[in-house]
Structure formats: C-alpha cells, structure tokens
Amino acid sequence: MTLSDQRFTDLLASFRSAEPTPGGGSASALGGAVGAALLAMVAGLAKPRVHTSEDTARLASARVRCAVLSDGLAALMDRDSDAYDLVVAAFRSPKNTEPEKAARSLRIQEALRAATEAPLDVMRACAEAIGHAGVVAMYGNTNASSDVRVGLELLGAGLRGARLNVEVNLASMKDTAFIAAVRSEADRLAAKAESGHAAALAGLESSG
Secondary structure: OOHHHOOHHHHHHHHHOOOOOOOHHHHHHHHHHHHHHHHHHHHOOOOOOOOOHHHHHHHHHHHHHHHHHHHHHHHHHHHHHHHHHHHHHHHOOOOOOHHHHHHHHHHHHHHHHHHHHHHHHHHHHHHHHHHHHHHHHHHOOHHHHHHHHHHHHHHHHHHHHHHHHHHHHHOOOOOHHHHHHHHHHHHHHHHHHHHHHHHHHHHHHHHO
C-alpha cells in the first residue's frame, strides 16, 4: 500500500516509527500536497471575484493545475522513501574485494542521484503551485484568504524541506557537473517560489 493510500492515523504512525522511511523528504512532499490541495479548493469555491471570461478561465486553470500538482506530490511521498531505501541498500553492498568496492561505489552514486532527483521534483511542484497562488489569491473567494495563506506556508515548507534533502544527498556525490546543475536549479526554484509568494500576498491585499 502506498503512503498516500494509508489511513491518516496509519500514515502518522509510519512517520513516527523507528524506521528511517518515510522521513523528512516524504513529509515535505505531504506538506506540499496539502498546500496545493488548499489552493485548488479555494479556486473552486463559489462566489469568486472574477469579472471577465478570461478571469474565470485563469482561475479554473489554476484549480486544475494545483489539483494535479497535489496528486503528484502525494505520489512523491513514496518515491522519496523508495529512493532513500535504495541508498541504504547501496551502502550495504559487499565491499570485500576491489571489484565489489568499485561496484558498491557506483551503486551508491546512482542511488544518491535518484535520492536527489525525488526532492528536487518536490521543489519543482511546490514552486509551480506557489506560482498559481497569485491567480487564486486575486480571483478566489475573499472569505478564503486564510486558506490561501496556509496553502502558501505549507508549500513553502515543502519546498524548503525538500531542498534540505537535496543538499544532504549532494554532499556525498562526486559528479561535480550534476551537483552544480542541481544547486543552480534549486536556487532558481527558491527564487521563483519567493516571487510567487510575494505576488500571492499582493493579490490578497488588493482584494481587501
């Protein structure tokens, strides 16, 4: 059973168990999934503040996209845990001979790459959802402004948590080109999220 298919009480039990997974990466994906879902909810509420058909279309598009991102982030809970399990398995590979050591080293690097790409995808999804928050804030029901703010906070926490996981994996990697490319993208996504967050808050303030 996937993490997202578990009952909520069982999911919490999984997080607090003595097992290493699910851990912070999956928790970051979960926070982002809830944040994106909140934005989708607000975008679908009755009495939106739309004035034109274009406004209506933009709000509807944001709703659909945030719902898709929420589902994707929920799936990333499992992907992140699976990737970490691959890292653990790689480190447990035999290393008694030189060929075994070489194979183990390669396996570790491959597993670390997968374990880096999963939280990087969490960052991408959270940043995109935050980018849609401006539309939701501008045209969504004014009475749900606090829901937009909570969604933003959860998405921001998801993105920052995922970045912590990205960095911890990069610290053990040897591919300098890959490390540089990932860090550059992480910086870009963080800046994009910050800009989207500011735009959403401005949209809320303009709505009164």
